[in-house]
Amino acid sequence: MHPDGVMHDDGQMIMPSKLQEYLWSNWVSFRADISQLTKGYRTHVFAVGDLTDADHHRSTQLLSNDEGIHIQVAADCIQFLLDGFKYESLHAVRGTPAHVGKAAGLEKAVMGRLNREGVKNIVKDPTTNSFVWPFVYAEIDGVLFDIRHHGRAGQREHTRASYSRLYALDMYLSHHLEGRKPADVAVRAHLHKYMDSGYDHRGITRAIQLPCWKLHDEFTRRISIESMPDCGGLVILLHDGVPQVHPLLYKPEADPQRIWKP
Numbered sequence: 001m002h003p004d005g006v007m008h009d010d011g012q013m014i015m016p017s018k019l020q021e022y023l024w025s026n027w028v029s030f031r032a033d034i035s036q037l038t039k040g041y042r043t044h045v046f047a048v049g050d051l052t053d054a055d056h057h058r059s060t061q062l063l064s065n066d067e068g069i070h071i072q073v074a075a076d077c078i079q080f081l082l083d084g085f086k087y088e089s090l091h092a093v094r095g096t097p098a099h100v101g102k103a104a105g106l107e108k109a110v111m112g113r114l115n116r117e118g119v120k121n122i123v124k125d126p127t128t129n130s131f132v133w134p135f136v137y138a139e140i141d142g143v144l145f146d147i148r149h150h151g152r153a154g155q156r157e158h159t160r161a162s163y164s165r166l167y168a169l170d171m172y173l174s175h176h177l178e179g180r181k182p183a184d185v186a187v188r189a190h191l192h193k194y195m196d197s198g199y200d201h202r203g204i205t206r207a208i209q210l211p212c213w214k215l216h217d218e219f220t221r222r223i224s225i226e227s228m229p230d231c232g233g234l235v236i237l238l239h240d241g242v243p244q245v246h247p248l249l250y251k252p253e254a255d256p257q258r259i260w261k262p
Contacts, residue, residue, distance in 0.1 A: 002073045006063060014063045019215055019253065023231070026250035027077065027213065030233055031084035033248050037235045043087040044140060047078065048189040048210055049095030049149030052106045056098040061217045067106060074106075075113045082119060090122045092132045095149045096190065104132045137183070142241045144183045146171070146205070151188025153195060153209050157227070160195050168197040168207035175205075185236065185243055192220065192229040194247055210234055211249060228252045 003024045005015040016024065052070040053062060063069065082090070092111050094104035101107075111131035115122055125133045135148040154163030168186070175182040185206045192212040199206060211230035214220075220229065232249040 002063075002076060006069050006073060008064060008066065008069070022253065023213070023215060026231060027081070029250060030248055031081050034081075034233075034235060035085040037237065037246055038085055041237060043085060044138070045082070045087045045090045046136065046138075046147050046187070047090070047092045048147060048187060049093050049107075050099045050189070051078070051092065051095065051110045052100055053214075054099045054101060054106060056219075059217060059219065067101075071106060071109045071113060074110045075117070078110070078114060079117065079119060088121060090119070091136050091138070091147070092122075093136055093147055093149055094132045094134055107132045141238045143185065143238055143243055144181060146183035146186040148187075149189045151186075151190060151207075151209060153188075153191050153193060160193065161197075164195045164197040164207050164209065168200070168205045171207060172205040187234070192224070193227070194230040194232070194234075194249060196245060196247070206243070206245075208234065208245065211247070215252060228256055 003016065003021070005013050007013050051074045052067070054067060054070060055062060055065045063073070092107060094100065094107055097104075099106075108131050111122060115131065122131060124131055135146070138145045138147065152163070152167050154160040171186050172182045182203075182205050184203075185208065187208050187210060189210040189212070191209060192214065193209060194211040195207075195209040197205075197207040211232040211234075213231060213233075214229060215231075216224070216229060229252050230249055231252045232247065235246040235248060237244045237246065
């Protein structure tokens, strides 16, 4: 997604494809949309895992199998985003080992690089002093958030919404049964599809599944044959302790249905 391309150690330049340029244009729109929505608000940023792709599944669709380049690109893209608006804190939550290395080594390197380059307000996990948290419970203006990379979701179009509500109740009950305080809002990622269980007047946890910043590749096209990924992110505004959810979604491809005619 890097707009200027990247240079390998031997001087070879790898430039973005048309699809990658299109994805970057959405990233630029995402920054502008965040800036517009959050004006006048105290803003907290959560990066919810898989900051890098890594050489998973021995893919031929990576810009490089040099993980140092993955770190560089991820740090540059995040810094570009953060330069677009004011924020008070930045948390990073660890993603999937296949993408970010064992113990989130690549994500730690990304956040460490951002820290060295002067990115402000990175919050470390106080238990481990790590730049990357396994998960985050955050209470903001009286609203408790439970933020993790991995979660569950329905895989069929007609079960996505109903499964999201079941999952929300599961999380709520699990916390109660184990003596923990249930979150008001639980945020999950990993599955590349946006879904929101919605407000429940009984106080059941609201479960939100995040979209992604990735186009279909050979692997995801095989496991998600019919559907496209949801590309984008999420802004939640708090008004007197009431969350207002704003999904920022962008078309995953400029022309997702190219039709051949003889």
